[in-house]
Amino acid sequence: MKSGTVAIVGRSNVGKSTLLNRLLNEKIAIVSDKPQTTRMRILGVAHRPGAEIAFLDTPGLHKPQHLLNRRMVRTALETLEDGDLLYVLVEATAPPGPGDRFAIDRVREALGKRARPVFLVINKIDLVRKTRLLPLIETYCPLLEWTEIVPVSALTGDNLDRLVDLTVKLLPEGEPAYGADMLTDQPMRTLAAELIREKILHETYQEVPHAVAVEIDRFTEEGKLARIAASILVEKESQKAILIGRRGERLKAAGTAARREMERLFGMKVFLELWVKVRAAWREDERVLVELGY
Numbered sequence: 001m002k003s004g005t006v007a008i009v010g011r012s013n014v015g016k017s018t019l020l021n022r023l024l025n026e027k028i029a030i031v032s033d034k035p036q037t038t039r040m041r042i043l044g045v046a047h048r049p050g051a052e053i054a055f056l057d058t059p060g061l062h063k064p065q066h067l068l069n070r071r072m073v074r075t076a077l078e079t080l081e082d083g084d085l086l087y088v089l090v091e092a093t094a095p096p097g098p099g100d101r102f103a104i105d106r107v108r109e110a111l112g113k114r115a116r117p118v119f120l121v122i123n124k125i126d127l128v129r130k131t132r133l134l135p136l137i138e139t140y141c142p143l144l145e146w147t148e149i150v151p152v153s154a155l156t157g158d159n160l161d162r163l164v165d166l167t168v169k170l171l172p173e174g175e176p177a178y179g180a181d182m183l184t185d186q187p188m189r190t191l192a193a194e195l196i197r198e199k200i201l202h203e204t205y206q207e208v209p210h211a212v213a214v215e216i217d218r219f220t221e222e223g224k225l226a227r228i229a230a231s232i233l234v235e236k237e238s239q240k241a242i243l244i245g246r247r248g249e250r251l252k253a254a255g256t257a258a259r260r261e262m263e264r265l266f267g268m269k270v271f272l273e274l275w276v277k278v279r280a281a282w283r284e285d286e287r288v289l290v291e292l293g294y
């Protein structure tokens with residue numbers, strides 16, 4: 001039996017959370033085209049014949065500005081210490097940029113403390129011609145001593161079987177650390193809050209997505225019905241107005257989409273109430289960040 005952890009790291013937006021979901025065939029990590037969508041470490045346990053792989057999704061490595069972002073980067077760096085094997089995710093669509101080099105430098109530091117296999121996972125190959133991959137691989141080669149270089153598409157699933165096979169080979173021998181039905185360590189409350197935040201990210205632009213947090217005020221289950229009340233925090237009145245939208249349409253659209261997805265994920269009917277609250281500079285407030293689980 002093989003059993004171990006894989007830390008998935010890289011800059012924002014390369015598809016780390018999409019990859020996690022695809023590897024688990026279940027959506028447990030929210031995804032958006034906005035940078036810094038993932039704010040916490042997310043465990044997803046994949047069960048394969050003869051192997052248990054604990055994947056750890058992380059916030060994107062970047063140079064942080066707010067206290068929130070400093071904590072996010074710290075979470076990613078701590079998770080990097082934990083992995084028995086590391087995936088450094090990059091995109092096939094462009095040569096290594098400053099963000100990728102920053103991430104690779106942090107990984108090199110972590111490997112200096114404790115050597116482990118490290119895979120360069122080149123994601124989004126569905127967006128490029130095959131002929132562009134070889135030159136890209138050549139530019140990444142000198143940046144780190146890669147154990148494997150694996151081009152994949154987290155979106156289509158292309159080459160993920162090979163990625164998992166190579167991973168299992170290098171994981172330590174050991175008994176499973178989690179139960180066979182363990183999928184994630186996130187409680188339903190967290191999944192609910194995250195799904196609400198994801199739908200808001202899909203509906204908003206520019207500074208608004210970054211200023212949004214979701215707090216579950218109430219979560220009760222009555223048979224096959226979940227009653228959920230949540231507060232959406234923003235930092236300014238103007239953001240609140242944008243988020244609510246004309247006649248409340250934007251908030252309503254986000255709420256409906258979140259409710260539908262929760263009903264599917266939880267296998268329950270969901271009654272969802274949303275409130276938007278302005279809390280100035282919550283991203284700099286240690287106490288609020290702890291409360292939110294960041």
Ligand SMILES: Nc1nc2c(ncn2[C@@H]2O[C@H](COP(=O)(O)OP(=O)(O)O)[C@@H](O)[C@H]2O)c(=O)[nH]1
Pocket residue numbers: 011012013014015016017018019030031032033034035036037038060123124125126127152153154155156
């Ligand atoms: N075309 C394509 N898009 C992808 C792929 N993987 C992720 N994406 C998109 O890239 C964006 C960022 O994905 P996300 O998983 O949130 O990235 P993260 O910040 O690294 O976790 C989203 O819009 C995804 O739909 C892929 O393999 N192909």
Ligand SMILES: [Mg+2]
Pocket residue numbers: 016017018029030031037038058059
């Ligand atoms: Mg993510």
